[in-house]
Amino acid sequence: MGGEIRHFIKCIECGMEYEPSPIYRCGRCNGLLEIRIKLPDRNILLSWKSRAFNVWRYRELLPVDDYNMVVSMDEGGTRLLNLDRVGESIGKSGFRLFLKVEGDNPTGSFKDRGMTVGVTKAREFKYTRVACASTGNTSASMAAYAARAGLEPIVFIPRGKIARGKLSQAIAYGATIVEVEGVFDDALRKVFDYVAKNKVYLLNSINPYRLEGQKTIAYEIYEQLGKVPDYIVVPVGNAGNISAIWKGFKELFEIGVINCLPIMVGVQAEGASPLAKAYMEKRSFKPLEDPRTLASAIRIGNPVNWPKAWRAVEESNGFFLTVSDEEIVSAQMKLAREEGILVEPASASPLAALLKNQDAFEGNIVLIATGHGLKDPDILMKWPYKTGSI
Ligand SMILES: Cc1ncc(COP(=O)(O)O)c(C=O)c1O
Numbered sequence: 173m174g175g176e177i178r179h180f181i182k183c184i185e186c187g188m189e190y191e192p193s194p195i196y197r198c199g200r201c202n203g204l205l206e207i208r209i210k211l212p213d214r215n216i217l218l219s220w221k222s223r224a225f226n227v228w229r230y231r232e233l234l235p236v237d238d239y240n241m242v243v244s245m246d247e248g249g250t251r252l253l254n255l256d257r258v259g260e261s262i263g264k265s266g267f268r269l270f271l272k273v274e275g276d277n278p279t280g281s282f283k284d285r286g287m288t289v290g291v292t293k294a295r296e297f298k299y300t301r302v303a304c305a306s307t308g309n310t311s312a313s314m315a316a317y318a319a320r321a322g323l324e325p326i327v328f329i330p331r332g333k334i335a336r337g338k339l340s341q342a343i344a345y346g347a348t349i350v351e352v353e354g355v356f357d358d359a360l361r362k363v364f365d366y367v368a369k370n371k372v373y374l375l376n377s378i379n380p381y382r383l384e385g386q387k388t389i390a391y392e393i394y395e396q397l398g399k400v401p402d403y404i405v406v407p408v409g410n411a412g413n414i415s416a417i418w419k420g421f422k423e424l425f426e427i428g429v430i431n432c433l434p435i436m437v438g439v440q441a442e443g444a445s446p447l448a449k450a451y452m453e454k455r456s457f458k459p460l461e462d463p464r465t466l467a468s469a470i471r472i473g474n475p476v477n478w479p480k481a482w483r484a485v486e487e488s489n490g491f492f493l494t495v496s497d498e499e500i501v502s503a504q505m506k507l508a509r510e511e512g513i514l515v516e517p518a519s520a521s522p523l524a525a526l527l528k529n530q531d532a533f534e535g536n537i538v539l540i541a542t543g544h545g546l547k548d549p550d551i552l553m554k555w556p557y558k559t560g561s562i
């Protein structure tokens with residue numbers, strides 16, 4: 173590959189088209205942007221089969237023209253495990269649960285899929301510095317990929333509000349840490365301001381290139397399951413990932429690899445559910461000032477990508493659900509103690525939602541476990557456990 177430009181940028185609101193460039197919103201209407209790829213035909217499946225199982229297996233569907241520029245750590249190719257013991261405990265027939273274990277990624281979350289593309293674009297666009305606001309995982313991932321590319325990472329985080337595992341990663345990978353008073357949404361405002369005034373590439377999920385990497389979750393699920401699942405259940409924070417996964421499935425459909433689409437289900441924590449509540453109450457979206465949940469990864473009051481996520485759920489005949497912090501922790505413990513899989517609190521919210529709304533689901537259900545359990549050790553140390561003397 174090389175030379176030929178296979179993609180352009182398009183505004184999801186007014187349809188305005190842009191050449192590949194470092195832009196984050198439509199210059200005409202301020203709408204969100206998405207990448208449009210010139211899709212190959214369905215024979216592409218054969219090329220995929222001969223390659224390693226990682227994000228770049230799907231390179232024809234990724235917006236990078238020169239493959240030699242790619243900054244990669246063999247991200248993606250994560251496990252899709254069955255949850256048969258949890259499924260049995262639910263005791264419903266015609267019901268099979270799977271977990272996509274995104275904690276398998278190099279820095280322990282799905283963000284690495286986005287960063288391999290995003291940091292590659294930073295390099296292509298000739299930036300030397302990259303920045304993001306983060307509830308933790310984005311900063312850890314961006315810092316690692318920046319280190320690997322020889323770029324300078326700057327992360328804006330809400331002071332005292334990110335899990336220790338994640339902050340320690342960002343420090344270890346050499347990021348400059350800017351602590352902001354308030355919540356994630358305040359940090360995001362600050363970083364928008366900062367990149368507007370400085371030559372720094374923004375790698376939050378408003379960056380449409382980043383979401384392209386994340387859509388590979390859909391391709392992998394299809395290949396691992398050998399078919400399209402009936403439901404995909406995703407934790408929703410800034411609402412990028414659910415939008416990316418839906419885009420991935422839609423592209424497989426357009427290419428003719430699949431002939432049906434999954435139902436997308438977005439899950440938010442009760443105290444941080446501006447999007448889920450607006451959708452469920454059939455009213456327009458309104459940001460929330462003071463989001464609260466122990467699942468710090470999804471403690472977001474003004475999800476930037478909400479229009480994309482809203483469309484993903486609507487187009488797929490899906491729905492949003494909310495879960496309490498108690499339900500999240502209880503699902504997190506169930507996964508650890510009945511299946512041996514440790515995920516962080518936000519990543520347990522899909523199981524919590526399913527356990528709470530069993531009749532809303534049937535068939536093959538894939539829960540997206542977005543991040544590793546060791547990201548937030550302080551939560552785990554509060555769990556009850558058995559002691560013994562031998
Ligand atoms: C572990 C985890 N789960 C879910 C999310 C939410 O993803 P999104 O912001 O794309 O909705 C995040 C984002 O930080 C995360 O770190």
Ligand SMILES: [Zn+2]
Pocket residue numbers: 183184185186187188198199200201202203
């Ligand atoms: Zn526009």
